[in-house]
Amino acid sequence: MSNFLFAGFGGQGILFSGKLLAKVGLELDKQVSWLPSYGPEMRGGTANCSVIVNDEPIGSPLVTKPDVLLVLNLPSFEKFEHTVIKNGIMIVDSSLVEKKTVRTDIKAYYIPASMLASDNDLAGLANIIMFGQMLKAIKLFDYSLVEAVLVHSTPKSKPQLAELNKKALSLGYNYQA
Amino acid sequence: MSNFLFAGFGGQGILFSGKLLAKVGLELDKQVSWLPSYGPEMRGGTANCSVIVNDEPIGSPLVTKPDVLLVLNLPSFEKFEHTVIKNGIMIVDSSLVEKKTVRTDIKAYYIPASMLASDNDLAGLANIIMFGQMLKAIKLFDYSLVEAVLVHSTPKSKPQLAELNKKALSLGYNYQA
Amino acid sequence: MKKATFKTELCKGCGLCVTACPKHIVELDTKSINAKGYHPASCTDDDKCIACGMCAIICPDVVITVIKEDKDK
Amino acid sequence: MKKATFKTELCKGCGLCVTACPKHIVELDTKSINAKGYHPASCTDDDKCIACGMCAIICPDVVITVIKEDKDK
Amino acid sequence: MNIVFEKPKALADVPFHYCPGCTHGIAHRLVAEAIDALDIEGQTIGIAPVGCAVFAYNYFNCDMVQAPHGRAPAVATGIKRANPDKFVFTYQGDGDLAAIGTAETIHSGARGENITIIFINNAIYGMTGGQMAPTTLLGQVTTTSPYGRKAEIQGNPLRICELMSTIEGVAYAERVALDNVKNIRRAKAAIQKAFEIQRDKKGLSIIEILSTCPTNWGFSPAQSMDFVREKMIPYYPLGVYKDITKGGANNE
Amino acid sequence: MNIVFEKPKALADVPFHYCPGCTHGIAHRLVAEAIDALDIEGQTIGIAPVGCAVFAYNYFNCDMVQAPHGRAPAVATGIKRANPDKFVFTYQGDGDLAAIGTAETIHSGARGENITIIFINNAIYGMTGGQMAPTTLLGQVTTTSPYGRKAEIQGNPLRICELMSTIEGVAYAERVALDNVKNIRRAKAAIQKAFEIQRDKKGLSIIEILSTCPTNWGFSPAQSMDFVREKMIPYYPLGVYKDITKGGANNE
Amino acid sequence: MSRKVLMKGNEAVAEAAIRAGCKLFFGYPITPQTDLSEYMAKQMPNRGGLSLQAESEIAAINMVLGASASGARVMTSSSSPGISLKGEGISYIVGSDLPCVIVNVQRGGPGLGGIQPAQSDYFQATKALGHGDMHLIVLAPANIQEMAILTGEAFDLADIYRTPVMILADGALGQMMEPVDFAAKPVRVLPEKTWVCNGHQNKRPMNIVNSLYIQPEELEQKNIERFERYKKIEETEVKYEEYLTDDAEIVVVAYGITARIARTAVNLARAEGIKAGLHRPITLYPFPKKRLNKLADKVDIFLSVELNMGQMIDDIKLAIECKKPVKHFGRTGGVMPVPEEILDNIRRLAK
Amino acid sequence: MSRKVLMKGNEAVAEAAIRAGCKLFFGYPITPQTDLSEYMAKQMPNRGGLSLQAESEIAAINMVLGASASGARVMTSSSSPGISLKGEGISYIVGSDLPCVIVNVQRGGPGLGGIQPAQSDYFQATKALGHGDMHLIVLAPANIQEMAILTGEAFDLADIYRTPVMILADGALGQMMEPVDFAAKPVRVLPEKTWVCNGHQNKRPMNIVNSLYIQPEELEQKNIERFERYKKIEETEVKYEEYLTDDAEIVVVAYGITARIARTAVNLARAEGIKAGLHRPITLYPFPKKRLNKLADKVDIFLSVELNMGQMIDDIKLAIECKKPVKHFGRTGGVMPVPEEILDNIRRLAK
Numbered sequence A, B: 001m002s003n004f005l006f007a008g009f010g011g012q013g014i015l016f017s018g019k020l021l022a023k024v025g026l027e028l029d030k031q032v033s034w035l036p037s038y039g040p041e042m043r044g045g046t047a048n049c050s051v052i053v054n055d056e057p058i059g060s061p062l063v064t065k066p067d068v069l070l071v072l073n074l075p076s077f078e079k080f081e082h083t084v085i086k087n088g089i090m091i092v093d094s095s096l097v098e099k100k101t102v103r104t105d106i107k108a109y110y111i112p113a114s115m116l117a118s119d120n121d122l123a124g125l126a127n128i129i130m131f132g133q134m135l136k137a138i139k140l141f142d143y144s145l146v147e148a149v150l151v152h153s154t155p156k157s158k159p160q161l162a163e164l165n166k167k168a169l170s171l172g173y174n175y176q177a
Numbered sequence C, D: 001m002k003k004a005t006f007k008t009e010l011c012k013g014c015g016l017c018v019t020a021c022p023k024h025i026v027e028l029d030t031k032s033i034n035a036k037g038y039h040p041a042s043c044t045d046d047d048k049c050i051a052c053g054m055c056a057i058i059c060p061d062v063v064i065t066v067i068k069e070d071k072d073k
Numbered sequence E, F: 001m002n003i004v005f006e007k008p009k010a011l012a013d014v015p016f017h018y019c020p021g022c023t024h025g026i027a028h029r030l031v032a033e034a035i036d037a038l039d040i041e042g043q044t045i046g047i048a049p050v051g052c053a054v055f056a057y058n059y060f061n062c063d064m065v066q067a068p069h070g071r072a073p074a075v076a077t078g079i080k081r082a083n084p085d086k087f088v089f090t091y092q093g094d095g096d097l098a099a100i101g102t103a104e105t106i107h108s109g110a111r112g113e114n115i116t117i118i119f120i121n122n123a124i125y126g127m128t129g130g131q132m133a134p135t136t137l138l139g140q141v142t143t144t145s146p147y148g149r150k151a152e153i154q155g156n157p158l159r160i161c162e163l164m165s166t167i168e169g170v171a172y173a174e175r176v177a178l179d180n181v182k183n184i185r186r187a188k189a190a191i192q193k194a195f196e197i198q199r200d201k202k203g204l205s206i207i208e209i210l211s212t213c214p215t216n217w218g219f220s221p222a223q224s225m226d227f228v229r230e231k232m233i234p235y236y237p238l239g240v241y242k243d244i245t246k247g248g249a250n251n252e
Numbered sequence G, H: 001m002s003r004k005v006l007m008k009g010n011e012a013v014a015e016a017a018i019r020a021g022c023k024l025f026f027g028y029p030i031t032p033q034t035d036l037s038e039y040m041a042k043q044m045p046n047r048g049g050l051s052l053q054a055e056s057e058i059a060a061i062n063m064v065l066g067a068s069a070s071g072a073r074v075m076t077s078s079s080s081p082g083i084s085l086k087g088e089g090i091s092y093i094v095g096s097d098l099p100c101v102i103v104n105v106q107r108g109g110p111g112l113g114g115i116q117p118a119q120s121d122y123f124q125a126t127k128a129l130g131h132g133d134m135h136l137i138v139l140a141p142a143n144i145q146e147m148a149i150l151t152g153e154a155f156d157l158a159d160i161y162r163t164p165v166m167i168l169a170d171g172a173l174g175q176m177m178e179p180v181d182f183a184a185k186p187v188r189v190l191p192e193k194t195w196v197c198n199g200h201q202n203k204r205p206m207n208i209v210n211s212l213y214i215q216p217e218e219l220e221q222k223n224i225e226r227f228e229r230y231k232k233i234e235e236t237e238v239k240y241e242e243y244l245t246d247d248a249e250i251v252v253v254a255y256g257i258t259a260r261i262a263r264t265a266v267n268l269a270r271a272e273g274i275k276a277g278l279h280r281p282i283t284l285y286p287f288p289k290k291r292l293n294k295l296a297d298k299v300d301i302f303l304s305v306e307l308n309m310g311q312m313i314d315d316i317k318l319a320i321e322c323k324k325p326v327k328h329f330g331r332t333g334g335v336m337p338v339p340e341e342i343l344d345n346i347r348r349l350a351k
Ligand SMILES: Cc1ncc(C[n+]2csc(CCOP(=O)(O)OP(=O)(O)O)c2C)c(N)n1
Pocket: E050, E051, E052, E053, E069, E092, E093, E094, E095, E096, E097, E120, E122, E124, E125, E126, E127, E128, E133, H028, H029, H030, H031, H057, H081, H082, H085
């Protein structure tokens, strides 16, 4: 389980989530890579990023067949659902994507992350909630390490932000459909 | 006798003389080429031009070993005197170049062309006087053909100029040191 | 009848029409989301519309058409 | 003594100094030709020279030096 | 039934890719309205720049040529010289027109090319993600002036209408803004006049349009309109800078 | 004994390659005199253009860099930013500065680069043999305007001082001529002032020098001086176009 | 008087262009190309065309882009440093599939270099006149008559294949005069320009001239399609000339001005009993690969003679698949070799 | 936390440059290179340097020329169309023997093309980034750590050989993040810059930085001298990396981002029992000719994998003197291949 794809609209914190994962890999002394999609249409278009965390040297940084797919909008759901490998994992923000996967060979987790975020005064942190859910699903990384990296990744100048992030992570981690 | 080099200061009509020769060759249906020296220092520096009149296709248009050298100033005399081939011909404007060649293996003609020009109200036509002298020396081209080409080369709008040119050509042709 | 019609699928929810309407009858519909992911604008009260066209003039995405029935002239 | 000295080997015979001299004492020497092929200029009458420097100021080729003996001050 | 406002015919029926609230869309529409007003769509060739408006070739219904970054006035010159009786306009951003394309801008003016330049001054490089433009205001933070533009380091913002109006050959130069309906109406009139000047073969016309970039300015669309009004207009005064049909320059 | 006039020290002891009567030589000398006056030869880096003055690197005794055609102000920017306390000047013709180098000229001005630009306006491309320059006068015959420059075809001559003085960042802009001793003296003062402005770190200074090209104009040196006086000065009025040390622009 | 006229190479190109229907010329002065612009400036106004001096080489190439996009036959010319500046524009012209003719009268480089004849822009012209996967057709005339003929041909090739075509000359060819005959030559059948942006007059759908493709797959398709055109060009448009190659053991490969000097050298070598021959590529892109490859089967050794430090030699090696040794003899910086220098090299190879 | 930092390739180049003593950076925005300029804009003011956005790529490269001529370590960066515009300036920098570092984060072309990763400026970078006989040293990093290391190296090479050095990257390498360790690396002994134009202070003779030589023979001498330096560079500075080439029958040759994908493909091939290996040139100029030539003695076939229509393949053929077949597989226009596509090609060649 080394190839991750994070996909959604621009502005949903897709790139940040990906970077968080890559940093966790870095702390574990793994090979990691992070590649954003980029284009002239960052303006409200879809954004995604490929993250690889591996023991082997990484070849192409582009994830075309994700082991794990995090999806935060419908266009991305439709575009990437079929690319997940057999027995792969898909995490879906069910407050933004009403569809369910038709695939039976992957494991899908539906979490109303955006709704949870607004319900819990965690505006803009749906991505971290999703991340928490993913952590639980993939069972690869130590929770406290992720939490530490997350805290380290938030600006020192805004300590409240670190707390909110921690809360979001835990919310996602502990959410059960 | 196919390789000609005309050399002097810019403004002495060097390029025109060369072109006249090339045109004569053209009328005789020969292979001809004309190549000026060019540089950022046209300003009063030396100017020269290579003319080839040949039966064979012309290789390099650059004349490095002239059969015939026409010289209108001292720097050119010093630069090119030694390049003339054995048994070649050199025509010198002796009113501008006081030196005589030290070479005994070439035939040199000295004609005070510039002085003849000013003495005969042929200002600026020393080059044609020189050309006349060359014609006589090389004995290659029909005088009347050259005269016709010369007339054809002067602007129709200035008929007097044609007459002056004819006079200069004849003056040079008939001059004897 | 005067009317401002919104092609909501083109709307990007920028809200400029809202600021421009002198009758304060244009609003973003925060409850709905269009295919592009925006809350689209619309005229909430056709009766109050004076067909001044200001919402349409400021709309960057040519979402709005404004008409006026002849008898209103 | 006032004097305008010409480095004739640098002169290009442009004649600008001739036009500039208020004393009309600068001339091109049409009889001589320098190594560059020009008729060089020179001052034809040192006594008349007032060392105004105008010939030197207009000379594009820095041919001319102008001096004035101290007592002339 | 009377249509008060509808999409102009010269505008293609496809959605713009511009960000929400970006006034590029308004400017496009105004150009299309002018083309409609003069009924010249079939005689018009537009030049798309490199910048957010690069896809302008998808948005107008007239023939469109996409030019290298900054070279639209040269491309326009080529087209106009080959087709002196057609209408040619360029649509250019401030990076395109006032930075890399400075020479082409100035010289198309000097030649009095009979073309119309629509100049979108949004004080930033939109497409590449918010770098400093030649028209970025002093103090304005951009990704390449992260500590605010400083005159001593990055230099001063260029005022293009002022510059262009010193040039013989420029027939008409006006600066307008899109920050409110009144100014949009003025902008529309200015653009239409520019095409009329071209029709009458009077020389080059340039309409500088103070525009917004909510995305890279980091403001909401409405706040962006305020920024135009409060920050840009004071440094870039609106008005006619040159109008040879009126005899001489006048800045209202 | 008192030396009224001698070769300035900053000028190398080699003959110029310029044509007889060409005022490039005078302009060189005036620059050298300014360098001498401020005693800054050891702190000065000059930039040679592409144009007749390309060999300027052989004529000055300070360090010299030869720039690509038109790019001297950019090269100067690189040098000055690396050496803010040194003196940097460019020496450029009208083709170099006002045609291919337009963008570099305008933007070095906008940035207020603390450099001095010596701009030789001889209304022609000298080095390449007499083609039209952006400053060629209307009606003037050149090899690329063989029927005389026409505004409708080749456009109008550019007035660089007027253009540059609209630009914030330009500290000093003056147009001078070399057609007679009086004007040469003024030119000398202007050049010296330009270097002083650089010394005082006030911004960019540009001295436009109306100059001659007897060879390509087809006039004698003396007639060429008349051409400057009678044809050029009326279109290119002499005077100070901007002087921030005096507070504001004034054209005498 | 003779039907032929004595003309400079630069002038012959200009005259031939006008005769080929070139309606617009955009130039910028640079030695040793300037007389071309000057000829255009003089002639165009009287012959229904327009010659404009642009503010720079960049403006000139972009004016060409515009004029071509709107349907005109159009040309620009420059010399080495000016050609470098046109790189971006040329890449756009290729990417937009626009026809035009570009003349490079090469001079010594790099940098400001010198103004004497050189062939050191061979790599640039044939491999990479701009960024991206691209080529232009490159024609290398060797005399003034050919300067004229190939210029006419260039306009046709450009229109047929919707590509820029370069006349790659040098200072000597630009400045020298030879007799030229402008007698009419057969014109090719040209495709209709349906893609032109000159105002649709409400009679056809709008046209777009563009080189931007945001979907990489689309851009890839465009490139593949263009390279198929290149393949066709390679199959049908290769031109070369040979001299005494039938029994040659040593073949000199040279183009342009150098080929003429080499021809003299070949004659000198033959006079000494050395079986030398000359292969002169006329199209540098497409390069006469097939012919050279075939030649390699019977020739012992090749000598690439160029006015540079060794550029075309690579293409010869690739063409003959290293079947035979290829040597280089070059002069650079503006120096033109004399035939004897080439002869020396031939002699050395003849052992 | 880790000593390594996660960084974009563009940022790593910028950071490494600052650490290498780069004092001036002149840029102009262009995707996908812009973050490099932005990093510089952010960092330089706090680290004793200066980052300036020029009015164009042309101005930027000429500011580099000026800064270098006056002695500073200086860099510029751009992407394909912007690099084309720098051609004339780069040729001047070569002709003036000035050191500097130039980064090309390649995108699809020709023309405006696209903004996705490409390697289609290979010809331009290695053969002809400008007119005249010239080269620059071209380095091709394949990961972010190498982006940093080679940038430091580039500054040293530039100073030692008085030449511009190009970092030839692509959109993927520019935009992706990987961990980088900036631990100090040994610095080379650098020659003193006695030729610098920064004011002679009356303490030394004046210096001239110039690329003009009116006498062709002088210019020729300059070129010969410079090409001797290139020879030395070729002898001492070639860098490459190999993977499983010891017993390989098929060797994939690929650089930069493509080499990584190819490496995965080689693994997949090995898993199928195909004896595949990878040769990755790190210096593209000088190209690892000798090594490849030696490799050709034992390898059956080469596969050049590039993000273009076939460019490096020529250099491979020339290097191995056509001893063995060389095939090309490429995607272009911004498309990145997946390892399986390369595997397919390997399989086909393995028969
Ligand atoms: C030669 C070249 N340089 C740089 C770029 C990258 N680029 C694309 S758009 C742009 C600037 C856009 O700014 P502006 O012209 O102000 O237009 P806006 O997006 O703000 O409307 C730049 C620098 C390019 N495509 N080509």
